[in-house]
Amino acid sequence: MTGPDHTEVAVEAMNALIAALAESGLLPEAWKESLLLDDLLKQDRDNKYAGQSYWAIGNVAFLLDRISDGVAYHQLAAKNLSPTNDLDLWAHFNRASASLRLTAGVTGPETLECIERAELAASIVGGTERDRLELKLTRAQWLVLTEQFEMAVSHLNAIIEREELLASHVAAQAHFLLGQALSACGHETDAVRHLTIGEELFLASGAEDRASMARGLIRSIEHPSA
16 A cells, blocks of 8 residues: 555554654664654655654654754754644644753753744643643743743742642752752752752652752752862
8 A cells, every 4th residue: 555645644653653662761762763754754745744743753862862853853843833733733842842952951042932932822722720830831941041040030939839730740840940040049048948849849750860950959059069
């Protein structure tokens, strides 16, 4: 069986396989399938799943610390996803792409554009209060990474006021970022308090590596010469 219909079915199936492999932690296998999917998309550049496919491939690249590949595939995803076709999907992609870029330390103009596009789409689509808080957290993370600490503190305090709406690992990230921002502003006591809360919430959600990072920051504040 050949032709556009077969290609669409194959692309959709490969997307599902890549997602399953990535969720199972089988990242090298997911990357191998991603490259096969990329080859398939080159044969059918107008495939209706192209945007979501490039998004998925980029996600795997970011998870493997292939940062330049992740950025490149998400650029292709942005070109193939249309806000006029599915504004909610467009918003979700831009927020997710911004989050992965920020985790990788990519803070350039394209990352800010992703955040701004997600914010614009969210203002139109609406969404839940949790969605709005999580998007606000993405903006706050960008502010911390670009050393706009006072503005970040304002954003993060507003998020933490509603933290009961957030999953524990998301609330943990808010406290962690607030601790970083407060420390940079010279408010060390408050910084340690929020980093401690962040550590506890990370541990509660099973994110031991993130909890370890919070502990490291606490130690660096409490024992700066150590």
